[in-house]
Amino acid sequence: MADSPRLPGVLSRLGVRRGGVLMVHSSLRGTGQSPTAIRNALLDVLGPDGTLVVPAFTPENSDTSPQYQCRTEGMTGAEKAEFRASMPPFEPDATPCTTMGALAECVRTTPGAFRSAHPQTSFAALGPRAEELLAGHDPHCHLGERSPMAALYGADAQVLLLRVGFEVCTAFHLAEYRMTPTPPTRTYRCVVEDKGNWIEYEDLSLFDGDFAAIGARLPQGLRAEGEFAGKPMFLFEMRDAVDTARRLMSGYRWEMA
Structure with a gap:
């Protein structure tokens, strides 16, 4: 598959910052483009001083995730135990992130990529700030203040939703950690280092069921919209999105509880 001649121009017009995060x-799916071509287009627009970050989540290594429940549905107790x-x-260096899509797995496996160490919600990145932004991911903190999500917020990162909607916007999870109250x-439980070595920890009860609605309520001035291969794409400043989501969540989530 050939590299797309159009995507870099689309991204530049949308407002992706050269040298940014x-x-x-x-x-x-359906673009007719390889993940390598898309990765190269993104890196081309970011330039040599820019850093590309993708979620490299692995929920399938946890027995407290919906993915595990789905995979073991209908099994007997003995079958589940086995x-x-x-x-x-x-x-971190070997576990694939297949549930996150072809681009995420392409970035993760690119020579020189850095990956954070959380066993369920890691990130992978390419660029000069990759290690700085992803190092120190607390294994007991999915997407809060001790995760790369907070580092990306501090770095004034932009977020690109490329042919996906706000329902997958993980930046909104940082807003959950910052809600009041x-x-x-x-x-949560997951297996790390060796087969059968399970760790257990407490963290925020994450919920993404209202992310699409929150995205729809982001003011038009806070997001740029475009299209690629027949589906929409959205670009926005992470700080604006997180701050807006925090205010919205703090205003209505507790009323729904």
Whole structure:
């Protein structure tokens, strides 16, 4: 597949900052483009001083995730125990992030990429600020103040939704951690380092069921809209989006509880 001659121009017109930090969520199905071509287009627009970040989540290595519940549905107790015992541990340098799409896996496997160490909600990045932004990801903090999400906020990152909607906008999760009052927590478990080595920790009870509605309520001035391969794309400043989402969530989520 040939590199797209159009995407760099579309991204530049949309307002991607050269030399900036860009977090991308994407769906490439139906584009006719390889993930390598899309990665190269993004890096071309960002330039040598820019940093490209993607979520490299691995929910399938947890027995407290919806993905695990789906995969074990209908199994007997013995079958579930056998399945759980066979689950491979998270290895930052090797565990694929297939549920996050072809571009995320392409970035993760690109020579020189850096990946954060959280066993369920890691990030991968390419560029001069990759390690700075992703290092120190607390394994007990998914997407809060001790995660790359807070570092991206501090770095004035932009977020690009490439042919996906706001329902997958993980930046809104940082707003959950900053809500007033603080949301409840729950227990998470995942397997790390060696097969059968399970860790358990408490973290925020994350919820994304209202992300599409929050995105629809972002003021038009806070987001730029375009189109690529027949589907929409959105570009916005992470700080604006997180701050707006925090205000919205703080205003109505507790009324819904």
